Amino acid sequence: MDKPNTLREGFLVKRGHLVHNWKARWFTLMPDRLMYYKYDGGRRDSSQRGKILLKGCQITCPFLEYENRPLVLKLVTKTGVEHFLEACSREERDVWAADILAAAESLNSEDSGIGENSPDPTDVGFNNINLSKVLDSMYDVHSGITMSSHVQQGNTYSNCFSGSAVVDWLVFMQFSLTRVEAATLASALLEEGFLRTVGLRSCEALRTAGPSQQLIDDSTALYSFCDSLKKRGSVKAETSLSALELRGKVVKRGYLLKQGHRRKNWKVRLFVLRTEPAFLHYFDPTRDDISPVGGFSLRGCLVSALKDNGVPSGVKGNVQGNLFTIITQSDTRYFIQAPTQEQKMDWIDAIREQT
Missing domain, CATH: 2.30.29.30 (Pleckstrin-homology domain (PH domain)/Phosphotyrosine-binding domain (PTB))
Structure with missing residues (x-):
């Protein structure tokens, strides 16, 4: 890292403001701002392309409104400007979001003395969640989880989704505050028979794991809705990677x-x-x-x-x-x-x- 007060550096793909195309930029997280640069000829351009002030900034992670971009996080500045950033993996996305959120909350707490923007743990209580309503929302054609085709060990499975996609969706829809809580909630859906396992990885976990750890937060563990549900219409499946x-x-x-x-x-x-x-x-x-x-x-x-x-x-x-x-x-x-x-x-x- 170039400067002592640099908190994090790395590539992210950013959506443009005027023309909504996506471009790779080099981002540097500072205690009060997020700066981004263009790489030119294999070397970072010394002049920054923009900056995002973190004071009063709000973060949505995961942000799942881009169907083909599940690794996006959304930042909204104090003035209402929206920024959409995509990471290379779920792990990278979550680490970036955590570091940005920590910097923003530190700035907010300096003004108020407390973290006013921190979510109230009582807003979402797992014990009070109606699993049938969660299932209905997850099964919704327009806002529910995206079903797609997955290839595993030479077998193609259609109309299913990964465990990490379930966790992403539950956090995004605010049924859960954390990934751990979302995995526990998803395990309850699995235990009640609302979801079923697909493929070897998820079947093995269901057989060996404890009641609250039956669903794996992983992209290689596959699941689908129970067979008793009618086939959902208007589902756009991703291209099957059959090669x-x-x-x-x-x-x-x-x-x-x-x-x-x-x-x-x-x-x-x-x-x-x-x-x-x-x-x-x-x-x-x-x-x-x-x-x-x-x-x-x-x-x-x-x-x-x-x-x-x-x-x-x-x-x-x-x-x-x-x-x-x-x-x-x-x-x-x-x-x-x-x-x-x-x-x-x-x-x-x-x-x-x-x-």
């Missing part, structure tokens, strides 16, 4: 910069590392994480770190270190830049485990 290379288990996700093969320009890409089979795909984060713009098998690949002193052969642009290269079995060379030295080594180690 063999996209069936593997996701072991790592993150934003990295990649040098193009033809124009040699650097662009932020969402990289997804899978195992069984081992593949590395990359996506345009301004679009979605469903259709990769590229990828390759890791079988026979060589991955190595590049020295930070000087510009390595084959690398173009004013890059700032943290580079590594992957050479595929077909001798195609990929140049990739991580935001930090630590992330570079983490990616190299994770990729080497799959080669």
